[in-house]
Amino acid sequence: xxxxxxxxxxxxxxxxxxxxxxxxxxxxxxxxxxxxxxxxxxxxxxxxxxxxxxxxxxxxxxxxxxxxxxxxxxxxxxxxxxxxxxxxxxxxxxxxxxxxxxxxxxxxxxxxxxxxxxxxxxxxxxxxxxxxxxxxxxxxxxxxxxxxxxxxxxxxxxxxxxxxxxxxxxxxx
Amino acid sequence: xxxxxxxxxxxxxxxxxxxxxxxxxxxxxxxxxxxxxxxxxxxxxxxxxxxxxxxxxxxxxxxxxxxxxxxxxxxxxxxxxxxxxxxxxxxxxxxxxxxxxxxxxxxxxxxxxxxxxxxxxxxxxxxxxxxxxxxxxxxxxxxxxxxxxxxxxxxxxxxxxxxxxxxxxxxxxxxxxx
Numbered sequence: 092x093x094x095x096x097x098x099x100x101x102x103x104x105x106x107x108x109x110x111x112x113x114x115x116x117x118x119x120x121x122x123x124x125x126x127x128x129x130x131x132x133x134x135x136x137x138x139x140x141x142x143x144x145x146x147x148x149x150x151x152x153x154x155x156x157x158x159x160x161x162x163x164x165x166x167x168x169x170x171x172x173x174x175x176x177x178x179x180x181x182x183x184x185x186x187x188x189x190x191x192x193x194x195x196x197x198x199x200x201x202x203x204x205x206x207x208x209x210x211x212x213x214x215x216x217x218x219x220x221x222x223x224x225x226x227x228x229x230x231x232x233x234x235x236x237x238x239x240x241x242x243x244x245x246x247x248x249x250x251x252x253x254x255x256x257x258x259x260x261x262x263x264x
Numbered sequence: 265x266x267x268x269x270x271x272x273x274x275x276x277x278x279x280x281x282x283x284x285x286x287x288x289x290x291x292x293x294x295x296x297x298x299x300x301x302x303x304x305x306x307x308x309x310x311x312x313x314x315x316x317x318x319x320x321x322x323x324x325x326x327x328x329x330x331x332x333x334x335x336x337x338x339x340x341x342x343x344x345x346x347x348x349x350x351x352x353x354x355x356x357x358x359x360x361x362x363x364x365x366x367x368x369x370x371x372x373x374x375x376x377x378x379x380x381x382x383x384x385x386x387x388x389x390x391x392x393x394x395x396x397x398x399x400x401x402x403x404x405x406x407x408x409x410x411x412x413x414x415x416x417x418x419x420x421x422x423x424x425x426x427x428x429x430x431x432x433x434x435x436x437x438x439x440x441x442x
Contacts, residue, residue: 098317106303109306114299121292125292135305135306135309139309139310142315143315197295198291198293199291200291201291225271226275231270254275254279254282
């Protein structure tokens with residue numbers, strides 16, 4: 092953050108910031124949008140937003156919490172736009188996501204893994220974020236609590252519901 | 265207990281199936297060098313949006329590149345027009361657009377007189393006085409109204425010279441004098 096405060100060292104500082112968080116943010120985004128091309132778009136837009144707003148970041152939360160929020164919002168906006176544009180030809184957002192996942196050259200999962208992704212995509216938006224953060228990123232509830240501004244108890248309950256729902260949907264597919 | 269162990273226990277109690285799936289190899293992949301190229305891709309996008317910070321614009325060659333933008337050319341053209349207009353308005357004005365010598369070379373006295381008469385309203389009294397023929401100018405001097413230069417000259421010559429002059433003059437010239 093020190094490097095970001097001077098015009099002369101800003102670029103170096105921003106490159107360091109990207110280097111430090113790019114993989115974590117990428118996988119956070121990829122679990123939500125599933126397709127690499129979309130994840131790339133969302134991640135770049137996330138860093139552009141961070142670039143434009145990083146000097147306004149007041150440090151009230153941890154830097155990565157702020158970055159995760161921006162990335163999450165970008166991913167949600169992206170999914171909503173995709174769902175809006177695809178609503179005429181495809182029945183549901185989850186179906187659209189799994190279809191795109193199967194067409195993604197950077198995905199080589201089998202049928203079980205495709206079904207699992209489709210079941211996760213059926214979850215409500217916030218429950219899906221909680222599930223991904225816990226199941227894939229193994230984020231502790233305390234950390235998740237500051238990220239999502241939700242109590243740890245509510246997050247545990249949300250994760251438990253999500254796990255049960257994913258398994259149920261998977262079995263039904 | 266580590267983060268992984270905590271999650272493992274949690275998942276095993278909730279869904280052994282999901283715990284089992286988690287052990288499988290990753291099915292999502294990333295192109296080689298993707299993360300290494302990401303930073304440059306982000307900066308290229310920022311540059312194309314014109315969102316780079318000023319210090320970086322210069323470093324990325326943005327100053328040279330920005331010269332090709334139509335906005336820069338429009339601004340340069342506007343500055344050039346203002347500069348030329350300012351020079352035109354503020355340049356020293358010559359007293360006469362054509363040097364006096366040129367009048368004498370290109371115009372006869374008759375032509376000048378004709379022009380002045382046709383455009384008499386365009387001239388003030390000083391200008392008219394400056395271009396009037398010499399005999400008329402002499403009217404403004406201290407001579408009396410009846411005293412013309414010709415009559416004054418005739419007074420200065422002797423009777424013998426007068427006689428001589430009269431003899432040399434033709435009849436028509438004599439008539440015009442009388």
